[in-house]
Amino acid sequence: xxxxxxxxxxxxxxxxxxxxxxxxxxxxxxxxxxxxxxxxxxxxxxxxxxxxxxxxxxxxxxxxxxxxxxxxxxxxxxxxxxxxxxxxxxxxxxxxxxxxxxxxxxxxxxxxxxxxxxxxxxxxxxxxxxxxxxxxxxxxxxxxxxxxxxxxxxxxxxxxxxxxxxxxxxxxxxxxxxxxxxxxxxxxxxxxxxxxxxxxxxxxxxxxxxxxxxxxxxxxxxxxxxxxxxxxxxxxxxxxxxxxxxxxxxxxxxxxxx
Amino acid sequence: xxxxxxxxxxxxxxxxxxxxxxxxxxxxxxxxxxxxxxxxxxxxxxxxxxxxxxxxxxxxxxxxxxxxxxxxxxxxxxxxxxxxxxxxxxxxxxxxxxxxxxxxxxxxxxxxxxxxxxxxxxxxxxxxxxxxxxxxxxxxxxxxxxxxxxxxxxxxxxxxxxxxxxxxxxxxxxxxxxxxxxxxxxxxxxxxxxxxxxxxxxxxxxxxxxxxxxxxxxxxxxxxxxxxxxxxxxxxxxxxxxxxxxxxxxxxxxxxxx
Numbered sequence: 001x002x003x004x005x006x007x008x009x010x011x012x013x014x015x016x017x018x019x020x021x022x023x024x025x026x027x028x029x030x031x032x033x034x035x036x037x038x039x040x041x042x043x044x045x046x047x048x049x050x051x052x053x054x055x056x057x058x059x060x061x062x063x064x065x066x067x068x069x070x071x072x073x074x075x076x077x078x079x080x081x082x083x084x085x086x087x088x089x090x091x092x093x094x095x096x097x098x099x100x101x102x103x104x105x106x107x108x109x110x111x112x113x114x115x116x117x118x119x120x121x122x123x124x125x126x127x128x129x130x131x132x133x134x135x136x137x138x139x140x141x142x143x144x145x146x147x148x149x150x151x152x153x154x155x156x157x158x159x160x161x162x163x164x165x166x167x168x169x170x171x172x173x174x175x176x177x178x179x180x181x182x183x184x185x186x187x188x189x190x191x192x193x194x195x196x197x198x199x200x201x202x203x204x205x206x207x208x209x210x211x212x213x214x215x216x217x218x219x220x221x222x223x224x225x226x227x228x229x230x231x232x233x234x235x236x237x238x239x240x241x242x243x244x245x246x247x248x249x250x251x252x253x254x255x256x257x258x
Numbered sequence: 259x260x261x262x263x264x265x266x267x268x269x270x271x272x273x274x275x276x277x278x279x280x281x282x283x284x285x286x287x288x289x290x291x292x293x294x295x296x297x298x299x300x301x302x303x304x305x306x307x308x309x310x311x312x313x314x315x316x317x318x319x320x321x322x323x324x325x326x327x328x329x330x331x332x333x334x335x336x337x338x339x340x341x342x343x344x345x346x347x348x349x350x351x352x353x354x355x356x357x358x359x360x361x362x363x364x365x366x367x368x369x370x371x372x373x374x375x376x377x378x379x380x381x382x383x384x385x386x387x388x389x390x391x392x393x394x395x396x397x398x399x400x401x402x403x404x405x406x407x408x409x410x411x412x413x414x415x416x417x418x419x420x421x422x423x424x425x426x427x428x429x430x431x432x433x434x435x436x437x438x439x440x441x442x443x444x445x446x447x448x449x450x451x452x453x454x455x456x457x458x459x460x461x462x463x464x465x466x467x468x469x470x471x472x473x474x475x476x477x478x479x480x481x482x483x484x485x486x487x488x489x490x491x492x493x494x495x496x497x498x499x500x501x502x503x504x505x506x507x508x509x510x511x512x513x514x515x516x
Contacts, residue, residue, distance in 0.1 A: 023311060027304045046285045046350055049307060053281060054343035056311075060318060061336040078319040085312035092304055 005066045005127045013120050015059035016077070020084060020116075022052035027092070028175055035166035056081075066127075080119040087111020095176035098186055098196055105180055109150040110143070117146025137233050141247075144230040149254040151223050154179035155216055158207065173206055180222065181215030182206065188213040227255050263324045263385045271378050273317035274335070278342060278374075280310035285350070286433060293424035314339075324385075338377040345369015353434035356444055356454055363438055367408040368401070375404030395491050399505075402488040407512040409481050412437035413474055416465065431464055438480065439473030440464065446471040485513050 024030070025038040026048045032038065040048035063077045091108045094100050121142025125135040156165050157172045158181055172179050178186075185206075186193045192209045195201050201209075210216060230251050234244060252258035282288070283296040284306045290296065298306035321335045349366045352358050379400025383393040414423050415430045416439055430437050436444075443464075444451045450467045453459050459467075468474060488509050492502060510516035 020311075023307050027307055045303070047347070049281050049285055050343055050347045050350060053278075053314075054340060054347065056314070057336045057340035057343055061334070061340065064322075064334070064336055076319070076322070078315045078322055082312055082315035082319065085308055085315055089305070089308045089312065092308060 003127070008062050008066045009123050009127060010120070012059045012062035012077070013116065013123070015055050015062065016081065017116060019052045019055035019059060022048050022055065024088075026052075027088070030168060032162075032167055077119065080115050083111050083115040087113070087115065091177065094178065097178060098193060100178045100183060102180065102183055105178070105183055106147070109147060109154075113150040113153075114143050114146030117149065118142040121145070134237065137237055141230055141233045141237075144226045144233070145251055145254045148223050148226045148230070148251070151180060151219055151226070152254065152256050155181060155219050158210055158216060170203055170207075174203075180219045181210045184215035184218045185209040185213035223255055227251065227257075261385070266320050266324045267381050267385060268378070270317045270320035270335070271374065271381070273313050273320065274339065275374060277310045277313035277317060280306045280313065282346075284310075285346070288426060290420075290425055335377065338373050341369050341373040345371070345373065349435065352436065355436060356451060358436045358441060360438065360441055360445075363436070363441055364405070367405060367412075371408040371411075372401050372404030375407065376400040379403070392495065395495055399488055399491045399495075402484045402491070403509055403512045406481050406484045406488070406509070409438060409477055409484070410512065410514050413439060413477050416468055416474060428461055428465075432461075438477045439468045442473035442476045443467040443471035481513055485509065485515075 021033060022039055025033055025040045026045045029040075030038050031041045038048070039051060060077060060081075087108055087110065090104075091112055094104065094108065118139055119142070122135060122139035125138035130138065154172065157169050157179065160169055162169050173182060186196065189209055189212070192201070192205070195205070231248070234247050234251070237244070237247075239247070249258055279291060280297055283291055283298045284303045287298075288296050289299045296306070297309060318335060318339075345366055345368065348362075349370055352362065352366065376397055377400070380393060380397035383396035388396065412430065415427050415437065418427055420427050431440060444454065447467055447470070450459070450463070453463070489506075492505050492509070495502070495505075497505070507516055
């Protein structure tokens with residue numbers, strides 16, 4: 001029999017993620033999400049804001065219903081969600097900031113994306129009655145896989161077409177979202193940076209600069225570093241061969257290696 | 259010494275309220291709140307949505323930090339917040355609905371306003387170690403005072419100037435928000451309702467119709483019914499004379515009788 005917590009917790013996290021996506025689509029004015037028309041496009045921003053708020057309450061309710069201080073360690077979904085909001089705010093405050101450093105960028109994606117992966121892995125370990133050291137390992141693994149997921153997602157904006165990505169591509173810069181492939185180009189090519197500061201770059205200029213600076217290659221190298229750290233943790237975990245292979249397949253899926 | 263819960267709880271509820279106001283101002287496209295420029299006007303809708311989400315997390319964190327299943331009865335802030343969202347959604351779905359009944363209207367304001375008053379009164383009673391029957395009385399009193407607050411607030415849109423109200427007035431109908439004074443006019447005057455259905459009414463027509471139908475008088479009569487019910491509960495509570503007078507003064511303030 002599947003433990004009720006093993007259903008309620010991922011359901012809660014999935015609903016939290018949906019609630020954030022509803023607000024993200026309002027914030028980004030996005031028309032498309034996973035190949036479908038967004039709620040904000042179809043029913044308007046007001047409905048999307050309210051529905052996002054409602055889903056968030058439903059989700060926290062679900063998570064709270066399984067909370068149990070004894071086996072709960074310090075998992076605290078509200079805290080994680082606060083981290084997600086701060087990551088988003090941090091991203092927005094740095095909208096169009098061509099001086100964004102790699103360190104600042106990694107901090108932003110830690111909040112806006114990796115925090116929820118971390119919470120999911122951590123909670124799963126806690127509710128599986130893992131020992132505290134094992135729980136901490138899963139938590140760290142969740143963080144790494146979340147970072148990988150976002151780094152790859154930021155590459156997709158340059159590498160894929162809208163048909164393959166099933167969401168808008170070639171649009172991060174246009175929305176003022178500065179990601180690692182572009183940061184590499186801005187750091188390496190001062191002339192390009194100056195043109196960008198003066199709003200004198202086309203989409204083609206950006207793609208050319210990112211290619212020339214090896215921005216995508218560099219980002220995939222950063223991914224490979226997180227991948228190696230993840231593999232180290234997976235090898236330290238006390239796991240059956242079958243579970244280990246499942247974790248590796250999740251990791252490789254995030255890294256688009258599978 | 260003041261009990262820590264007596265600070266953390268109202269602080270949490272106040273922050274929840276603020277987070278809702280930030281989103282409300284986005285939803286209503288409002289420029290002014292309590293006499294000040296709104297965050298959405300000053301920093302944009304994106305910032306206001308994210309800040310609202312963040313404050314909500316901070317608040318739930320505060321409330322969760324004092325939760326204690328033994329003395330907590332069934333207070334459940336996420337549940338109350340879900341009710342608030344559903345009330346707002348219900349209001350928005352009925353935007354411009356000239357057939358809105360008094361019953362539907364009361365259900366909407368129960369969710370969007372009275373629920374948070376109810377939660378505040380209930381939580382206060384729980385944390386003051388009141389007996390269960392007393393807690394239920396406070397909960398009911400909070401509901402009534404919340405209903406009164408919103409009914410009076412809906413009258414202000416017709417009765418006051420922007421200088422006195424310190425927020426936009428004469429604007430509910432223009433935003434598609436149908437309130438009780440207008441419902442009375444729509445129910446009593448079929449000719450006015452037909453003109454309104456065909457978008458042929460000016461603000462003056464609306465004010466005239468509400469006056470002619472006694473919409474404000476009727477709404478104040480409904481307030482007086484809730485006031486009487488509130489007084490009955492206050493008289494049943496086991497209170498010192500001084501505390502009783504404080505409660506009556508809160509009630510009268512909501513009803514604009516003080």
